[in-house]
Amino acid sequence: xxxxxxxxxxxxxxxxxxxxxxxxxxxxxxxxxxxxxxxxxxxxxxxxxxxxxxxxxxxxxxxxxxxxxxxxxxxxxxxxxxxxxxxxxxxxxxxxxxxxxxxxxxxxxxxxxxxxxxxxxxxxxxxxxxxxxxxxxxxxxxxxxxxxxxxxxxxxxxxxxxxxxxxxxxxxxxxxxxxxxxxxxxxxxxxxxxxxxxxxxxxxxxxxxxxxxxxxxxxxxxxxxxxxxxxxxxxxxxxxxxxxxxxxxxxxxxxxxxxxxxxxxxxxxxxxxxxxxxxxxxxxxxxxxxxxxxxxxxxxxxxxxxxxxxxxxxxxxxxxxxxxxxxxxxxxx
Amino acid sequence: xxxxxxxxxxxxxxxxxxxxxxxxxxxxxxxxxxxxxxxxxxxxxxxxxxxxxxxxxxxxxxxxxxxxxxxxxxxxxxxxxxxxxxxxxxxxxxxxxxxxxxxxxxxxxxxxxxxxxxxxxxxxxxxxxxxxxxxxxxxxxxxxxxxxxxxxxxxxxxxxxxxxxxxxxxxxxxxxxxxxxxxxxxxxxxxxxxxxxxxxxxxxxxxxxxxxxxxxxxxxxxxxxxxxxxxxxxxxxxxxxxxxxxxxxxxxxxxxxxxxxxxxxxxxxxxxxxxxxxxxxxxxxxxxxxxxxxxxxxxxxxxxxxxxxxxxxxxxxxxxxxxxxxxxxxxxx
Numbered sequence: 001x002x003x004x005x006x007x008x009x010x011x012x013x014x015x016x017x018x019x020x021x022x023x024x025x026x027x028x029x030x031x032x033x034x035x036x037x038x039x040x041x042x043x044x045x046x047x048x049x050x051x052x053x054x055x056x057x058x059x060x061x062x063x064x065x066x067x068x069x070x071x072x073x074x075x076x077x078x079x080x081x082x083x084x085x086x087x088x089x090x091x092x093x094x095x096x097x098x099x100x101x102x103x104x105x106x107x108x109x110x111x112x113x114x115x116x117x118x119x120x121x122x123x124x125x126x127x128x129x130x131x132x133x134x135x136x137x138x139x140x141x142x143x144x145x146x147x148x149x150x151x152x153x154x155x156x157x158x159x160x161x162x163x164x165x166x167x168x169x170x171x172x173x174x175x176x177x178x179x180x181x182x183x184x185x186x187x188x189x190x191x192x193x194x195x196x197x198x199x200x201x202x203x204x205x206x207x208x209x210x211x212x213x214x215x216x217x218x219x220x221x222x223x224x225x226x227x228x229x230x231x232x233x234x235x236x237x238x239x240x241x242x243x244x245x246x247x248x249x250x251x252x253x254x255x256x257x258x259x260x261x262x263x264x265x266x267x268x269x270x271x272x273x274x275x276x277x278x279x280x281x282x283x284x285x286x287x288x289x290x291x292x293x294x295x296x297x298x299x300x301x302x303x304x305x306x307x308x309x310x311x312x313x314x315x316x317x318x319x320x321x322x323x324x325x326x327x328x329x330x331x332x333x
Numbered sequence: 334x335x336x337x338x339x340x341x342x343x344x345x346x347x348x349x350x351x352x353x354x355x356x357x358x359x360x361x362x363x364x365x366x367x368x369x370x371x372x373x374x375x376x377x378x379x380x381x382x383x384x385x386x387x388x389x390x391x392x393x394x395x396x397x398x399x400x401x402x403x404x405x406x407x408x409x410x411x412x413x414x415x416x417x418x419x420x421x422x423x424x425x426x427x428x429x430x431x432x433x434x435x436x437x438x439x440x441x442x443x444x445x446x447x448x449x450x451x452x453x454x455x456x457x458x459x460x461x462x463x464x465x466x467x468x469x470x471x472x473x474x475x476x477x478x479x480x481x482x483x484x485x486x487x488x489x490x491x492x493x494x495x496x497x498x499x500x501x502x503x504x505x506x507x508x509x510x511x512x513x514x515x516x517x518x519x520x521x522x523x524x525x526x527x528x529x530x531x532x533x534x535x536x537x538x539x540x541x542x543x544x545x546x547x548x549x550x551x552x553x554x555x556x557x558x559x560x561x562x563x564x565x566x567x568x569x570x571x572x573x574x575x576x577x578x579x580x581x582x583x584x585x586x587x588x589x590x591x592x593x594x595x596x597x598x599x600x601x602x603x604x605x606x607x608x609x610x611x612x613x614x615x616x617x618x619x620x621x622x623x624x625x626x627x628x629x630x631x632x633x634x635x636x637x638x639x640x641x642x643x644x645x646x647x648x649x650x651x652x653x654x655x656x657x658x659x660x661x662x663x664x665x666x
Contacts, residue, residue, distance in 0.1 A: 134581050144514060148522050181477055181565040189481050189562050213569035217577035229522050232514040233563055236546035237570045244550035245578055245604075248467050252600045260596050267585045267593070271578075 001315040004096035007038035008065045008083040009103025011298050018046050020304025027309050037062050037087040062086040072106025088115050091290035098291035098311040102299045112285040121327030122287035126157040129283045135219040144232035151194040159326050160286040161223040167319045177211030177221030201331050334648040337429035340371035341398045341416040342436020344631050351379050353637025360642050370395050370420040395419035405439025421448050424623035431624035431644045435632045445618040454660030455620035459490040462616045468552040477565035484527040492659050493619040494556040500652045510544030510554030534664050
């Protein structure tokens with residue numbers, strides 16, 4: 001398996017990214033490749049001679065870097081030599097089976113949607129993100145790739161997210177929910193009603209029906225399917241409210257009892273870390289020719305090493321081949 | 334002006350509701366009516382002879398009560414003699430100019446949508462709710478009445494919510510935002526793009542463009558317009574995340590330092606009160622023949638008295654007539 005890693009993405013690049021890649025080497029087999037993408041001279045210097053000569057490690061030169069603050073679509077258009085664009089291009093040219101980055105999520109997704117081919121049976125790729133809850137995370141898909149989907153697109157996301165949840169998340173039979181404004185069959189738009197019918201017909205899918213946004217944090221499902229407009233709004237409401245909430249609680253705690261704030265800060269930091277929009281456990285682009293994994297912007301060596309192991313493990317289970325097979329057997333296709 | 338009040342709705346009904354109505358009497362003029370809706374014998378007993386004989390007070394008999402836990406649509410269908418249904422029916426028969434309730438929001442809205450006539454120029458009524466932020470509340474519309482609106486429906490909501498925000502909220506020139514997944518013109522669905530064009534053409538509207546869900550808690554606008562599906566999801570994500578967040582913070586605070594929880598509880602209660610989904614400052618149904626005001630479920634006499642005064646004030650400003658005039662002057666109509 002050929003795994004490309006954006007050496008220049010995230011808060012702790014390139015050192016922690018490179019360290020994570022090196023730490024993951026023992027989990028690879030002969031014939032596998034870890035392709036580090038970034039300025040070649042810098043990578044050589046950081047890696048040292050032994051690592052540069054390791055047959056498992058390859059370098060792929062990219063002079064530019066897209067920062068966390070760059071405007072995603074513009075950056076992808078303008079920084080053609082950035083590590084993100086060159087990494088995605090490499091996968092598009094079938095030079096990598098999987099790509100991993102801790103960099104700018106928007107730029108990664110934009111590059112992925114623009115450049116990667118869809119798998120057979122996938123009409124439009126979808127973005128899956130992990131939403132943390134007190135009961136563990138669930139996978140929300142689509143989080144913004146496809147804002148006006150057709151019913152079969154959402155069915156494809158349900159299958160794709162189920163396979164990913166099974167293989168990567170080790171959930172035996174992922175429960176699939178469909179986001180709606182009520183649990184009753186007569187509620188919602190024509191789209192959700194049509195998708196519900198499609199999903200009910202697929203016996204391979206563990207479909208649990210409509211899920212209300214209010215209930216999602218009780219984790220009634222492992223995979224929550226929605227259109228990209230609603231999914232993106234959900235993600236950003238969580239993000240905006242989380243930030244706002246933190247500000248309010250700090251302000252009120254300070255006003256009520258100034259010394260409370262110091263005691264609280266550790267607690268709040270832990271929660272912030274769990275709920276931060278950059279910390280959702282990353283995003284995946286489902287249904288494209290390469291495995292596509294965005295990891296935490298704050299990921300250190302351990303996070304990168306784990307991502308490589310996950311991707312390698314999923315590759316051994318032929319995750320995308322499973323996906324294509326499942327899609328080919330859909331009643332609705 | 335004839336103002337009907339659901340005497341049986343809310344956590345503190347009927348005593349606090351009746352008290353609030355009595356407290357509001359000095360703000361009324363001869364010819365006005367406060368119509369208390371509920372079991373007549375109970376109302377007579379609670380009011381006492383003086384109040385019963387006050388020419389400003391009328392009673393409207395309703396034997397049944399819809400509780401906060403009743404399923405809204407079913408309750409409206411089955412409890413035809415409930416205070417909510419009889420109050421809305423009274424307005425529908427032109428027996429009241431405004432209705433006020435602290436009862437079951439879903440049932441109120443369902444009754445309003447089913448029974449009340451739309452004002453001239455309004456194709457479909459919309460639900461407006463107040464969303465609290467650290468910078469004061471904004472009005473979100475539509476929060477679930479119209480899940481697949483046409484562009485002109487959203488334009489009508491923008492006008493209606495602007496008029497309500499002006500008259501009831503005393504905002505001189507309410508800034509109107511359109512919820513989208515990005516601020517750039519090319520972002521979003523065909524619906525939001527069409528609505529944006531319509532809104533830009535209306536010079537009477539203080540349209541500030543697309544607003545991202547992430548930013549809404551910074552209050553970039555006084556009125557945020559969206560379709561009823563997205564609006565309802567937004568409302569319920571806020572509700573669900575708020576509850577989940579409170580649980581997590583309590584749990585983590587307890588684990589970190591047990592005595593912290595006691596210090597925190599006052600702070601959290603204050604925030605809960607501000608952010609509780611039942612406490613958003615109520616919901617309004619915009620564009621129907623009567624003013625329609627849902628107040629906090631926990632409203633006491635003061636809240637009811639203030640609601641009566643607001644409604645009375647808005648009536649003196651002919652709020653719905655203003656709305657009809659503004660709609661008649663829309664370029665797009």
